[in-house]
Amino acid sequence: MTAIENVSRRNFIKAAGITSGGFILGINLPLSAKTLDPAKAAASTLNFFVSIAIDGIVSIVCHRSEMGQGIRTSVPQIIADELGANWDKVNVVQAKADAKYGSQGTAGSASIRSHFTTIRQMGAIARDMLEQAAASIWQVDKSAVKAGNHVVTHSATGQQISFAELAPHAAKLTPPDAKNVTLKNTKDFSLIGKDVSLTDLNEIVAGQATYAQDIQLPNMLIATIVRPPVVGGKVLSFDASQAKKIKGVVDVIALKPRSIPVATNPLSGVAVLATNTWAALEGRKKLTVEWDLGANSTHSSESHKQALVKKVNQQGSVAAHKGDIYTHQYQSENTLEATYTVPYNNHSPMETPAATAIVTDEKCTIWAGTQNPQWAQGIVATELGYSQEEHHKIELNITLMGGAFGRKSKADFIVEAVELAKATKRPVKVIWSREDDIQHGYYQSIAANYHKAELTASGSADFWISRVAYPPIGWLWNADLKSPQPNDLALGFGDIPFALNNLSLETQESESYVRPGWLRSVACINNGFALGSFVDELAVKANLSTRQMWLNLLGDDRHVNPSENNYEYSNYNLAMTEHPLDTKRMKSLINLICDKAEVEKPLPKNQGWGISFLRSFGSFVAAATKVEVTNNKVTVLAMHTAIDCGIVVTPDRVTAQMEGAMIMGLSIALMGEISVKDGVVEQSNFHDAPVTRIHQVPELYVHIVQSDAPPGGVGEPGVPPIIPSITNAIYHASNIRIRDLPVNKVLTV
Amino acid sequence: MINVTINKKAIELDVDPQMPLLYALRDELQLTGTKFGCGAGQCGACTVHLNGQAIRSCITPISAVANQKITTIEGLDEHNNDKVQIAWREYKVPQCGYCQSGQIMSASALLAKTANPSDKQIDDFMQGNICRCGTYKRIKAAIKSAANSEPSANETLVKENR
Known part of the structure; x- marks a missing residue:
């Protein structure tokens, strides 16, 4: 633990900051927050490592995965703040998959909102040890010294000792219990809330950052896989003779057959392995495969959508209720009902999935960009027949991800690499083509939402029925599952925050035919679109501004408790006390967005503003969009997002996430659609599965609310309110109401 | 053999003349700063310069750039200070x-x-x-x-x- 070496920073970094530092701190902490990880991290302890080299460079481990959200800046930034370190002396070390870190599942916008305190404690424990070491040297009480600016200062005399000098002394101390260390007052934060240099910026701009696609190993084979065109399909036979004639093709291998439930297993298929990418792709073109397409080959997304629409227009299973809806006589002139649908959507990260593996008799080494390292590790262990105790034999190195948006939570592409590396006894890199990514994704579910409500005399609404039906993600593991589960319903459905006396929240069943998955904000996409649209429609019917309708529906300042409606509400696994559904914060955000965007200012006849709001992942987000509709063409002119996510760690990255969420919301609203015919995805590349391009981008404005509240999520909550803000704007510009996404079905975009 | 100048260096490549420049850069020359995004010239992730002009390297056969000058992100500026x-x-x-x-x-x-x-x-x-x-x-x-x-x-x- 205390071995000191005088190493240069370069060597120190090379050594991953763990073995050659002067001060190595391993801390065991109980994991205070539950996680959204389906994998339920095997261990319940969190070990975080802070080490200080002899030259004072502090190495801080980032145990979460980077996909563009900036977590490799924000996590070390929090630790450095509590530690009292200077940011320019911080070196970030990426953790490998290891249960000792506690949850590494980078999903659900959870890294900071669920782990803020434990991450801070990592820094605070190290700071406490440095302060104790300095106090011992000066023979004063620890309360007389203070760490900051990379030194510990004796308050009375102003004497200072550097972290570098203190490190060897501190390393001899027993780390204090996390519960016994004091965290900083928020007003004393030195780094949290300030913009620091971004961890990977220089490497990215120089083209030197390493993504999973970039891994190169001696003797490595590149594999490309032809997968069954239909989920559940199987290889009947294949002819590799022509493929093997391509120079560079080394082998053609049928992957293990897989069946439903598909879990996060590979889809099977046939792999072409070659010494270079081009040969693998050329070999693939020459490969012929005969498929048994299976039962899902009758699936049509269009008829499935119609079936869902029919279902949500019928009474469903009650998930939550209050008062009495069904004996009420609705007054038709004051009653509104509407059905909203969204299609399948794909993540389409710019970096398609890729993973590299080496499998020997002794161990398995993997390089992958994964949002969920330990989950992948466990799945690979099962695949290789390793016991729980043998997980350490799977070394999973985490690269940067070239975008993920939920796609890279799934380990299928990693297992493919492992399977092929085991079969060939050579390092294998599996690469997905864009066509593979678009046609074999884990799609955001096709969904139908239904709302019905009656306007009240006071300009609000009551007797509200809300229904939803979509293929639930749990189908991946349980093929009999047909309805969203209580946890799914927490995503913008069961947490309807309105002051209603009579409410019925219902689900309907849906079959599943393709792999559903988590896409940035998940069911908040369909639920947020439906709710945000319906509020706008109610406002129109009541002849009120949409702002006023939101304010009226939200009602008095209060903390909404969805569990009062006989529904077990999980609040994104956050404590209701720390993260209440505070209608005051909701209303102030709606007012903020309307005021900032000046949405009530008169506009030319063919222009309109649309607004919406959703609280999700612990954060409150409102959006406003201005569009122009001319000759059935919609042009988006401006978009605003206002977020109240409590304490902000890295303001510029919150801004960046909101900018990105506006663009992704724009993609989903205007053109996002994956359609399926005869069980096969109809799109194949960016020409027919388009995403937003630069010429479609309006002026973007981000408004961040200053707050001392516990931090909420940032990666996802920007997306849901954007989508209905766009379609509402289209209505106000043109009287065309879009209830069926995407917009480009009826308007040119 | 295909001769091409990449980032001011003369390179001789023994590859399929139809191999897109992208894979020659990434697989043969370990210049992985140029990325694969779509393989169809639709996304621009693979953009490099051919005699100063932007081209999509994923759809440009290596033979098409023989004896010409290619610049990748790694060669844009010696100190990455373009x-x-x-x-x-x-x-x-x-x-x-x-x-x-x-x-x-x-x-x-x-x-x-x-x-x-x-x-x-x-x-x-x-x-x-x-x-x-x-x-x-x-x-x-x-x-x-x-x-x-x-x-x-x-x-x-x-x-x-x-």
Whole structure:
């Protein structure tokens, strides 16, 4: 633990900051927050490592995965703040998959909102040890010294000792219990809330950052896989003779057959392995495969959508209720009902999935960009027949991800690499083509939402029925599952925050035919679109501004408790006390967005503003969009997002996430659609599965609310309110109401 | 054998003449800064310069660039201080960063041709480069900054808010 070496920073970094530092701190902490990880991290302890080299460079481990959200800046930034370190002396070390870190599942916008305190404690424990070491040297009480600016200062005399000098002394101390260390007052934060240099910026701009696609190993084979065109399909036979004639093709291998439930297993298929990418792709073109397409080959997304629409227009299973809806006589002139649908959507990260593996008799080494390292590790262990105790034999190195948006939570592409590396006894890199990514994704579910409500005399609404039906993600593991589960319903459905006396929240069943998955904000996409649209429609019917309708529906300042409606509400696994559904914060955000965007200012006849709001992942987000509709063409002119996510760690990255969420919301609203015919995805590349391009981008404005509240999520909550803000704007510009996404079905975009 | 000059270095490649330049760069020369995004010239992640012009290396056979000059992100500036790279850092453009080599190479080619591009010229030229993270606003601001042209009020806001 205390071995000191005088190493240069370069060597120190090379050594991953763990073995050659002067001060190595391993801390065991109980994991205070539950996680959204389906994998339920095997261990319940969190070990975080802070080490200080002899030259004072502090190495801080980032145990979460980077996909563009900036977590490799924000996590070390929090630790450095509590530690009292200077940011320019911080070196970030990426953790490998290891249960000792506690949850590494980078999903659900959870890294900071669920782990803020434990991450801070990592820094605070190290700071406490440095302060104790300095106090011992000066023979004063620890309360007389203070760490900051990379030194510990004796308050009375102003004497200072550097972290570098203190490190060897501190390393001899027993780390204090996390519960016994004091965290900083928020007003004393030195780094949290300030913009620091971004961890990977220089490497990215120089083209030197390493993504999973970039891994190169001696003797490595590149594999490309032809997968069954239909989920559940199987290889009947294949002819590799022509493929093997391509120079560079080394082998053609049928992957293990897989069946439903598909879990996060590979889809099977046939792999072409070659010494270079081009040969693998050329070999693939020459490969012929005969498929048994299976039962899902009758699936049509269009008829499935119609079936869902029919279902949500019928009474469903009650998930939550209050008062009495069904004996009420609705007054038709004051009653509104509407059905909203969204299609399948794909993540389409710019970096398609890729993973590299080496499998020997002794161990398995993997390089992958994964949002969920330990989950992948466990799945690979099962695949290789390793016991729980043998997980350490799977070394999973985490690269940067070239975008993920939920796609890279799934380990299928990693297992493919492992399977092929085991079969060939050579390092294998599996690469997905864009066509593979678009046609074999884990799609955001096709969904139908239904709302019905009656306007009240006071300009609000009551007797509200809300229904939803979509293929639930749990189908991946349980093929009999047909309805969203209580946890799914927490995503913008069961947490309807309105002051209603009579409410019925219902689900309907849906079959599943393709792999559903988590896409940035998940069911908040369909639920947020439906709710945000319906509020706008109610406002129109009541002849009120949409702002006023939101304010009226939200009602008095209060903390909404969805569990009062006989529904077990999980609040994104956050404590209701720390993260209440505070209608005051909701209303102030709606007012903020309307005021900032000046949405009530008169506009030319063919222009309109649309607004919406959703609280999700612990954060409150409102959006406003201005569009122009001319000759059935919609042009988006401006978009605003206002977020109240409590304490902000890295303001510029919150801004960046909101900018990105506006663009992704724009993609989903205007053109996002994956359609399926005869069980096969109809799109194949960016020409027919388009995403937003630069010429479609309006002026973007981000408004961040200053707050001392516990931090909420940032990666996802920007997306849901954007989508209905766009379609509402289209209505106000043109009287065309879009209830069926995407917009480009009826308007040119 | 195919001779090509890459980042000012004469290179001799013994590969299938039909192999796209992208894979020659990545697999044969370990120049992995140039990225695969679509394989069909639709996303711009693979953008490099051919004699100073932006091209999509994923659809350009290596034989088509024989005896010509290729510049990749690694060769844009010896110290990674091309004015576009400087502006990219200043505006903190990247999120995941994967498309940014291609964005930077396109932006650099644009500025070589059009010293002070208008919004429309930027849109037209950069339309072939997709950023799924949605960094377009900063891309536009950074291009203007690199061009020393006046950023819009909204773009100035990005910088002030950093």
